[in-house]
Amino acid sequence: MANNEIDIYGFIDNVTVEGMTISPQTIKDQLNTMGDVDEVVVNINSNGGDVFSGVAIYNMLRRQDAHITVNIDGLAASIASVIAMAGDTVNMPGNAMLMVHNAWTEIAGDSNAFKKQADSLERINSVVFNSYVDKSPDIDHALLQQYMDDETWFTAKEAKNLGLIDNVTKSSRVAAAATSTMLGGETFMKRYRNEEPQQPQEPKKQGEEITVEDVMDKLEEILAEVKKGNEGEDNKEPKEPKQTEPPQNSFARLFNMQTK
Incomplete structure (x- = not known):
C-alpha cells in the first residue's frame, strides 16, 4: 500500500481491531503520517458500522487540502457509503455495490425513551442525507429520501446516474474484509x-x-x-477423561x- 493510501476494509467502529474494524483514530494517525501530500487515496470495502465514527472519518477527509480519491473496491454500505461521499473523485468498478438507508438502533425503555430516540434518529438521518446531497447537489431530494427509506442497493452505473460517484471503472477482484458480508x-x-x-x-x-x-x-x-x-x-466404553x-x-x- 502506498504511503498516501488508506484502506477501510471491515467494520467501522470507535476502536480499531486489527483486520476487523477501523476507527477515526486510526484514520487520523494515517493522515498525520502522510503529511503534506497532493492526493489521498481511500479504498473502501465495508458494510458500515457506527454512524458517528463514520461521520468523523468523513469530516476528517473533507478537511484535507489534498485531492481525495475514493475507490469503492467491493462494497460501500450504510455509513461506509457516507465516507465514500468525501471523495473529490469517487471510482466504483462495475462489480461493486453502494447501499444507502436510514440510521437505526436498538433501545429499551418506556414510550418517552422511544420518542426521544426517534427524534435523535431523524436528526442523524439529516446528517447522512446531507452528505449525499453535498456530493450530488442536483439529486432529487424526495427520491433520495425514498431510497434511504427503502434501503437501496446501487450498481456502479446507477450510482453514477445519481451523481453519487464520478467514474465506473474496470471490474476487479473484491478486496477481503472480515465481515459477515464477505x-x-x-x-x-x-x-x-x-x-x-x-x-x-x-x-x-x-x-x-x-x-x-x-x-x-x-x-x-x-x-x-x-x-x-x-x-x-x-x-x-467410557474412557478416562482427558x-x-x-x-x-x-x-x-x-x-x-x-x-x-
Whole structure:
C-alpha cells in the first residue's frame, strides 16, 4: 500500500481491531503520517458500522487540502457509503455495490425513551442525507429520501446516474474484509445459525473460481462429519477423561468446534 493510501476494509467502529474494524483514530494517525501530500487515496470495502465514527472519518477527509480519491473496491454500505461521499473523485468498478438507508438502533425503555430516540434518529438521518446531497447537489431530494427509506442497493452505473460517484471503472477482484458480508452474506449467516435448511451444492466445474463461501460450506460439511463421529464414540466404553486445549485456529473458533 502506498504511503498516501488508506484502506477501510471491515467494520467501522470507535476502536480499531486489527483486520476487523477501523476507527477515526486510526484514520487520523494515517493522515498525520502522510503529511503534506497532493492526493489521498481511500479504498473502501465495508458494510458500515457506527454512524458517528463514520461521520468523523468523513469530516476528517473533507478537511484535507489534498485531492481525495475514493475507490469503492467491493462494497460501500450504510455509513461506509457516507465516507465514500468525501471523495473529490469517487471510482466504483462495475462489480461493486453502494447501499444507502436510514440510521437505526436498538433501545429499551418506556414510550418517552422511544420518542426521544426517534427524534435523535431523524436528526442523524439529516446528517447522512446531507452528505449525499453535498456530493450530488442536483439529486432529487424526495427520491433520495425514498431510497434511504427503502434501503437501496446501487450498481456502479446507477450510482453514477445519481451523481453519487464520478467514474465506473474496470471490474476487479473484491478486496477481503472480515465481515459477515464477505463470508457469504446474510444467507450464509442464516445457515450458520441454523435458521434455514442448507441446500445441496453442485460441484464446481473445472476452471471455475472457488469462493470464500464454497470453503465455508465445505468446512460445515466436515464439522457435521466430526460431530457424527463423536456421537458414535459416545456409545462405546467410557474412557478416562482427558483435558484438551481449546481449538486455536480461526476456523475452529468461527464454528465453535467442540469434540464432545
